[in-house]
Amino acid sequence: MMTNLFSSFDPTSNFNFSMNWISICLGLMFIPISMWFIPSRLTLLWNKINLTLHKEFKILISNKKSQGSTIIIISLFSLILFNNFLGLFPYIFTSTSHLILSLTLSLPLWLSFMIYGWINNTTHMLAHLVPQGTPSILMPFMVCIETISNIIRPGTLAIRLTANMIAGHLLMTLLGNTGPNLNVYMINLLIITQILLLILESAVAIIQSYVFSVLMTLYSSEVN
Template sequence: MMANLFSSFDPSTNLNLSLNWLSTILVFLFIPMGFWLIPSRLTMIWMLIINTLHKEFKILLGNNSIKGSTLIFISTFALILFNNFLGLFPYIFTSSSHLTMTLTLALPLWLSFMIYGWINNTIHMFAHLVPQGTPPVLMPFMVCIETISNMIRPGTLAVRLSANMIAGHLLMTLLGNTGPALSISLINILIIVQILLLTLESAVSIIQSYVFAVLSTLYSSEVN
């Protein structure tokens, strides 16, 4: 039962090759359309979302940010969002439910921020380890706590995204597997519940990609 339950999260195929990771490339089939075709309503909505995110991320980064620095966070948001949505379709592998992908996104971002901050703003980074107004007695403990919380940031980013993706998919799979054993009236209720869960998962897909991008922006703003 457990093997069947988690089989949708298995990146390998019958050929013992991890071909399911190719679902990530499907994202690139949707993005370039807006650049070659006459702008549609979908393209205009997407441009509105990008402009809104750009303004918000610019405020979070502050006035000292370099021009175009919001581009990497908007791109991260778009990549995670498309992968989350593609995972909701039947027979498409959800790559964002694996720590292999989420850590690949979170760890290099966090590491680059840390290297940049400690090289260019060393005093500022040391000041972050002790919050303002901390009593002298608690300063050694606060340094330990702040250091640990800083070190686990990429892990929390990655686990938050993958855990939320896995939880919803597993719940839908468990409910779907009970379908053949139910009566007609209960199947109708099950279909309604599945539609509601699918709507919830769509909202979770947007929220989690937004949370990942916003937290990455906040982490980068701390090193300036």
């Protein structure tokens, strides 16, 4: 029995070993072996998705020297997408609903972009701290504001992903806990509502992985 509503997101352990975090790689088990060897419709569909993402991220990066960097972003998109969808299945741990995973994805990438930018394009990075057309008297304040907004970027990325995944799961948990106390007609209405929420959460799983990847691509384009 849950002691509070958020305890459903707490990692549990078996034999003093946390099994929940294995769900990060669990998505690979759902991919059929034939996908890796025989060109199938699933392979063609996934290649089409990757090619579309590659073209879009390439436009966002807009730097010919950064060829191949879209592979990192597409891999990031795939990892988040798999984990978001796995969290929709019953009794499977939603790893993206924890900051320990989302910060692990956002912080190292953002830090590597910042280190690369300040070492190789110092003048360009300093110019980003003062927007064009800023009055001289406001320049010190704009530098402080831009610095703070730059520092909190990995945190906002992680919190956005975590909060969106938690919100839908909490709503479905709240509605699911009211089921035993309802009559037959209300249970039918509850089932329809849960199905609609599940469809909404499927869309959120795709959108949040896409937003995370696009924002990370935009952050990387600023350092070039």
